[in-house]
Amino acid sequence: MTPVPRYALRLLRRAARALAWNRARLWAVRGLTVTAAVSTAWTLAGAVIPLPLPPWHLLVAGLAVCLLTGLVRGLLPAGGLLYAAQVADVELRLRERLSTALELATGRLRPTALAGEVLRDAEARARDALPGMRLRLGWPSGTRRALVAVGLATLAAVILPGFTLPATPARETAVRIKREGQRLQRVAGNLEQRARAERAPQARRLAPEVRGLAEELQRQRLDRRGALARIAALERRLEAARRQLGRRIGEAINTQTPEAASQSLFRPSAALEQTIRELRELAARLSQVPEGEGREDLLRHLGELARAAEAQMPAQARRALEEARRRTEAGDADAGQRALAQAIAEMDALRALVADESVLRMAEQELERSALSIARGAGPEPSVEAQQGEVQAPPPGSVARRLPEQEEEASIPPPPRGPDEGSTPGQGTLGEKLGPQTPRLDAPGERSRVVGQEGEGQLLTTELLGPGRRVPARAPLVRLSPQAVRRADEHMAAARIPAALREVVRRYFLLLAERR
Amino acid sequence: MDPQGFRQTFGRLKAEIQKVIVGYEALIEEVLTALIAGGHVLLEGVPGLGKTLLVKTLAQALDLRYSRIQFTPDLMPADIIGTNVVMQDEEGRRFFEFQRGPIFSQIVLADEINRATPKTQSALLEAMQEHAVTAAGVHYPLEEPFFVLATQNPIEMEGTYPLPEAQVDRFLFKLRVPFPALDDLVKIMERTTGPEMPAAQPVASGASILAMQALAREVAVATHVKDYVARLIRATHPEAEGAASQARRFVRYGASPRGALALLLAAKVRALLQERANVSFEDLRAVALPALRHRVILNFEGEAEGIDPDDIVRNVLEETPELVRVRR
Numbered sequence: 001m002t003p004v005p006r007y008a009l010r011l012l013r014r015a016a017r018a019l020a021w022n023r024a025r026l027w028a029v030r031g032l033t034v035t036a037a038v039s040t041a042w043t044l045a046g047a048v049i050p051l052p053l054p055p056w057h058l059l060v061a062g063l064a065v066c067l068l069t070g071l072v073r074g075l076l077p078a079g080g081l082l083y084a085a086q087v088a089d090v091e092l093r094l095r096e097r098l099s100t101a102l103e104l105a106t107g108r109l110r111p112t113a114l115a116g117e118v119l120r121d122a123e124a125r126a127r128d129a130l131p132g133m134r135l136r137l138g139w140p141s142g143t144r145r146a147l148v149a150v151g152l153a154t155l156a157a158v159i160l161p162g163f164t165l166p167a168t169p170a171r172e173t174a175v176r177i178k179r180e181g182q183r184l185q186r187v188a189g190n191l192e193q194r195a196r197a198e199r200a201p202q203a204r205r206l207a208p209e210v211r212g213l214a215e216e217l218q219r220q221r222l223d224r225r226g227a228l229a230r231i232a233a234l235e236r237r238l239e240a241a242r243r244q245l246g247r248r249i250g251e252a253i254n255t256q257t258p259e260a261a262s263q264s265l266f267r268p269s270a271a272l273e274q275t276i277r278e279l280r281e282l283a284a285r286l287s288q289v290p291e292g293e294g295r296e297d298l299l300r301h302l303g304e305l306a307r308a309a310e311a312q313m314p315a316q317a318r319r320a321l322e323e324a325r326r327r328t329e330a331g332d333a334d335a336g337q338r339a340l341a342q343a344i345a346e347m348d349a350l351r352a353l354v355a356d357e358s359v360l361r362m363a364e365q366e367l368e369r370s371a372l373s374i375a376r377g378a379g380p381e382p383s384v385e386a387q388q389g390e391v392q393a394p395p396p397g398s399v400a401r402r403l404p405e406q407e408e409e410a411s412i413p414p415p416p417r418g419p420d421e422g423s424t425p426g427q428g429t430l431g432e433k434l435g436p437q438t439p440r441l442d443a444p445g446e447r448s449r450v451v452g453q454e455g456e457g458q459l460l461t462t463e464l465l466g467p468g469r470r471v472p473a474r475a476p477l478v479r480l481s482p483q484a485v486r487r488a489d490e491h492m493a494a495a496r497i498p499a500a501l502r503e504v505v506r507r508y509f510l511l512l513a514e515r516r
Numbered sequence: 517m518d519p520q521g522f523r524q525t526f527g528r529l530k531a532e533i534q535k536v537i538v539g540y541e542a543l544i545e546e547v548l549t550a551l552i553a554g555g556h557v558l559l560e561g562v563p564g565l566g567k568t569l570l571v572k573t574l575a576q577a578l579d580l581r582y583s584r585i586q587f588t589p590d591l592m593p594a595d596i597i598g599t600n601v602v603m604q605d606e607e608g609r610r611f612f613e614f615q616r617g618p619i620f621s622q623i624v625l626a627d628e629i630n631r632a633t634p635k636t637q638s639a640l641l642e643a644m645q646e647h648a649v650t651a652a653g654v655h656y657p658l659e660e661p662f663f664v665l666a667t668q669n670p671i672e673m674e675g676t677y678p679l680p681e682a683q684v685d686r687f688l689f690k691l692r693v694p695f696p697a698l699d700d701l702v703k704i705m706e707r708t709t710g711p712e713m714p715a716a717q718p719v720a721s722g723a724s725i726l727a728m729q730a731l732a733r734e735v736a737v738a739t740h741v742k743d744y745v746a747r748l749i750r751a752t753h754p755e756a757e758g759a760a761s762q763a764r765r766f767v768r769y770g771a772s773p774r775g776a777l778a779l780l781l782a783a784k785v786r787a788l789l790q791e792r793a794n795v796s797f798e799d800l801r802a803v804a805l806p807a808l809r810h811r812v813i814l815n816f817e818g819e820a821e822g823i824d825p826d827d828i829v830r831n832v833l834e835e836t837p838e839l840v841r842v843r844r
Contacts, residue, residue, distance in 0.1 A: 086740055086839055095796035100738040113734040114793035117519065121793060 004105045005123035008098055011130050015091075016084035018135045021074045026140040028070030033142060035062030036149035043156040047165045050173040050224040055157040063150070082108075091135045097122040162221020173374070177227045180370040181217030187366045188214055191359060200356035202241050203363070209234055210363055224374055231371045238364045239499055245357040246503050252314040252350050272354060275313070276347045278305055279321075283340045286324075286333060299329055317346035364499045517727040522788050525728060526552070528719040532577040536714050537570050538707060539700030546691050546806055547574065547665070549789075552728045553781040555688020556644050556664040558629075558679075558810065565693045566704075567667045571625040578725065579718030580622035580661070585640075587632035589675065593639035597649045614651055619643050622659055622722060626666035630676040640664070641683045661725045681769065681813050688778045690810035735784035737795045742780070744797060744838055748804065749776045751832045752812050762831040766818030771811035778807040797838045805829055 004012070039062060043055040085099040101122030103109040164171040188211035195203035213234050217227055282305070285298055302325045306318060313321070320343035328336035488509050497505055517525075526548060533544050547570065550557045559567045568584070575582030585596055598617035604610050618624065619640065626640055643649050644664050648657040666687070668679070684690070696704060707714055750756040752763050752770030763770060783799035790799065805826055812825045 086738075089796075090839060095790075095792060095798060096738050096741055096794055097792070097796075099740065100736050100794035103738050104736060108739060109736055112736050113731075114519070114736060117793040118736050 002105050002119065004102060005119055005126065007130055008101060008119075008122050008126040011088060011126040011133060012081045012084050012098065012102065014130075014133060015088040015135055016081055018137060019080070019084050019087060020076065022137040022140070024070040024074030025143075027073050028066050029140045029143050029146045031066030031069060032063065032146040033149050035059065035066055036146065036153035038062065039153040040149075040156050043153070043160045046161055046170060046223065047163050048168045048170050050170050052225065054223065054225060055161060056154075059150075059153055059157050082106075087137075088135065091137070092129050092133065094122075094125050094129065097125050161223055173224050174221075176376075177222055177224070177374055178218050180227075180373055181214045181219075184210060184214035184217065184366065184370055187363065191363050194359050194362075195356075198355035198359065199352050200359045202245060202356045203359035206238060206241060206360065206363070209237065210367075227374050228371055231367050231374070235364060235367045235371070235499060238360050238367065239502070242357055242360040242364065243503060245353055245360065246507070249350065249353050249357065250507075252346075252353065272347065272351050275305065276344060276351060279340065279344045279347060283337060283344065286328065286337050286340060295328065299325055302328070314346045314350050317343045317350070320346060361500055368499050517724070517731050519731070519788055519791070519793060522728055522731050523791070525720050525724055526789060529574075529577055532716045532719045533570070533573050536573040536707075536716050537566060538703040539696050540566070540570070540693070543691055543693060544570070545789075546689055546803075549782050549785045549803070550689045550806075551661070551663050551725065552732055552785045553688055553778070554661075554729050555778060555781065556666070556686065558684065558687040558690045559665060559667045559693055560670050560690060561667070561693030562671055562695075563669060565695065567665075567693055568625060568627060571623065571665045573716045574665075575623040576716040577719055578623065578722070579720070580663075580722050580725075581659070582623045582625070583618035583621035584625040584627060585618050586627045587629050587636070589631060589633060589677075591632045591636050593636050596636065596639050597643070597651055600652050612652070614654065614656070616656070619649060620656075620658060622661055622663065624662075624664045626664060628668060629666040630668040630678055632677065634677055634680065637677065637679060637683060640666075641686055645686050659722075661722050661729070684810045685772050685774055687810060688782065689806040691806055732781070732784045732788060735787050735793055735795060737780065737784070740839065741795050741797065741800070743840075744836070745776050745779055745800060747836050747840075748779070748800070748808075748832060749773070751836045752808065752828065754815075758836070760828070760832040760835040762823070762828050763812075766814055766821065766823045767812055767828060768815035768818075769813040771808050775808055775811040779803060782807055801833055804833055808832075 036059075039055050039059040042051065042053075042058050045051065046055060082099065082102055085102045086096075088094065089096045089098050097118070100109070101119050104111060104115045104118055109115075162174070164174045188207055191203060191210055192207040194200070195207055213230055216222070216230060222230070278301075282298060282301060302321065306313075306321045306325070320339045324336045324339035324343060326336075327333075327339055492502075492505065492509070529548055530541075530544055533548075534541070537544060547557055551574075559570075561567055571584075572582065585591075594617065596617050596619050598615050598620065600612040601615050602610055603613045624640075629637060629640070643658060647660065647662050648655060650656070669676075747758060749771050751758055751760045752767060752775075753759055754764045754767045754770065756770070759770075779800060780795070782803035783795045786799040786802055787793070787795045790796075808829045809825045812828050814823055814825065814828075818828075
């Protein structure tokens with residue numbers, strides 16, 4: 001073996017590098033063609049089945065991968081000097097001098113009497129060719145075809161999404177999205193009506209957004225993923241607004257005792273209404289019966305009311321109520337009446353906040369229901385009862401369709417029977433821990449809301465059905481370790497919690513943390 | 517001999533022949549190429565084009581022994597090879613002595629070879645292949661360099677015996693002698709109708725021709741160039757993978773492996789003439805027509821359509837890629 005002449009070797013290395021880039025371009029072009037074909041096929045498939053990923057995502061990702069692969073391939077060390085020599089011979093019209101010289105130098109060819117002549121000749125030609133040497137390798141032959149394919153795929157990804165073929169799952173999903181749009185439009189109308197009736201400013205501000213989303217779902221050719229993304233975005237906004245309201249309510253109530261706090265989480269707005277009505281009634285009685293036995297009864301009533309509504313009354317309202325009781329007891333009926341009026345005003349403000357939050361929660365639930373319905377995709381329409389929120393058990397033997405998350409939950413084995421079941425291991429069975437069932441009130445339902453404008457017309461007071469019998473919790477409240485709190489937070493972040501209950505769960509854990 | 521000397525000798529020979537032969541520059545180069553490659557040449561052309569004169573002039577320029585055999589239907593093999601004759605010595609004893617025929621020369625002109633019977637043709641062709649003859653069980657090697665130039669008339673077919681394919685294959689080149697151009701025709705008239713006939717002088721010996729032949733065999737050939745030669749040959753076969761389109765349609769038998777040798781040897785000579793010590797694709801393309809045209813046997817359709825084997829070879833060159841790994 002003899003060394004390859006210097007200039008010839010330099011030329012060969014340069015040619016090999018050019019070939020490496022050419023090969024990289026070839027890879028990129030092939031990748032582009034495949035990507036365009038896959039993307040177009042994906043887009044066309046979207047006319048038949050709902051797609052989990054928009055075609056243009058696929059297209060952009062594919063293009064990025066192709067370019068990256070090409071770049072990496074181009075930067076990799078170039079090999080194959082012999083092939084480079086053959087190509088350089090053809091491209092630089094060196095008449096196979098380089099490749100023959102390389103084969104002679106590397107021992108691939110048996111040395112002949114003219115081998116030295118071949119090497120010298122190749123070296124001289126390489127020295128002449130090196131300055132300004134440029135292999136005109138050009139772009140791979142399929143480049144134009146690949147670009148046309150990518151263009152068509154892009155057009156398809158922009159134009160075709162939303163087009164669906166009749167009697168296909170994709171069409172059913174599209175119809176479902178439009179139907180949900182119509183339903184959300186009705187919900188938006190209700191939302192606006194309730195926001196006006198209950199003077200809920202946040203809800204009034206957000207109602208047009210719900211209506212806008214409803215119109216968008218009906219008007220635009222949205223695919224399932226797009227529709228779900230828009231619903232989720234609005235859901236997040238509603239949740240943020242509701243959380244803010246929750247914070248304000250929490251600040252207003254400023255509870256000291258955990259029992260009171262846990263009760264306040266569920267915002268018994270009906271009880272709040274009842275308290276306000278009773279306060280108004282008391283204020284009316286205070287102006288009419290300032291002396292004697294009536295006053296004693298009034299003071300007793302005021303005291304009972306302050307105690308009963310402690311958990312859902314703002315601190316200032318409680319103070320005002322106390323002030324009213326003290327002033328009335330001292331004989332200053334006017335001051336007592338003023339303090340009572342202040343307490344009523346505070347309670348009214350709280351009621352407005354609670355109503356606002358309630359309306360937002362309702363909107364959030366409706367959005368979630370729409371999201372679930374769209375996510376369910378093709379399949380039978382839920383019944384009217386199910387649409388109204390009543391969950392029906394599936395008939396025995398039937399296999400209900402489940403979401404993937406539900407499938408995961410279903411796959412988790414139930415807790416073991418016996419002393420270890422439930423939240424307090426080693427302390428009996430679940431039935432024992434829960435204790436006897438609370439008695440159910442067997443009474444007909446009554447309208448809890450009076451239709452009409454508040455403050456106008458005759459005041460209607462009805463007896464409201466209270467909650468079931470209060471029983472002490474069987475599960476003892478214990479201090480939680482930081483690790484448990486952290487795990488709870490992690491589960492909160494990872495687990496799928498219905499939007500309507502997220503705030504409740506979070507506050508529950510916050511209260512636990514406060515107790516620590 | 518070095519490449520420089522090779523080119524000089526070749527140039528001198530060519531110039532000397534051109535003193536007598538007007539025009540035909542490419543033809544002269546091809547004849548000399550075949551001579552140096554160590555092969556034989558079949559010249560095809562109508563009578564009166566100077567084929568015989570070309571061979572005679574070559575023999576004069578080379579200072580080699582020259583003989584001419586006029587092939588006729590009654591020519592016998594012994595007329596070419598020679599025969600044992602009964603001789604008598606001074607004491608009256610009789611014995612057989614081999615009388616050498618005209619084949620025992622270094623440059624042999626087999627004029628109108630297709631007029632002799634196949635038996636006689638094969639006697640010559642055997643000598644061409646073996647560079648030796650066998651008579652009465654005795655082997656007689658022929659003196660090197662041994663070079664046969666056969667001529668045949670492509671038009672006149674009456675009373676001829678066309679050479680069988682296997683025998684045509686033994687010629688390195690089949691050269692077509694074209695009709696001279698107008699200017700060349702005028703010059704021919706001027707040279708041959710004057711008081712003095714031009715004559716060539718010896719400028720190279722048999723030894724220098726042998727040295728040139730040896731040097732040509734030292735020319736290097738890259739692996740992918742050899743691969744190209746093999747693919748060219750396979751492309752002439754209709755049933756082979758990579759066969760050219762016209763070969764598939766019009767060819768009965770493609771070129772033999774001897775065609776590949778002819779192509780490569782001739783290309784080596786051309787490479788040296790092009791001041792290179794390696795064979796290039798261009799060399800192969802340049803010698804492909806004379807080296808392959810007589811090895812491509814047309815089928816009935818090709819004959820009926822009047823297809824020229826040259827077109828088949830050109831089609832093969834067009835459709836066979838030089839570098840099969842080049843992908844753009």
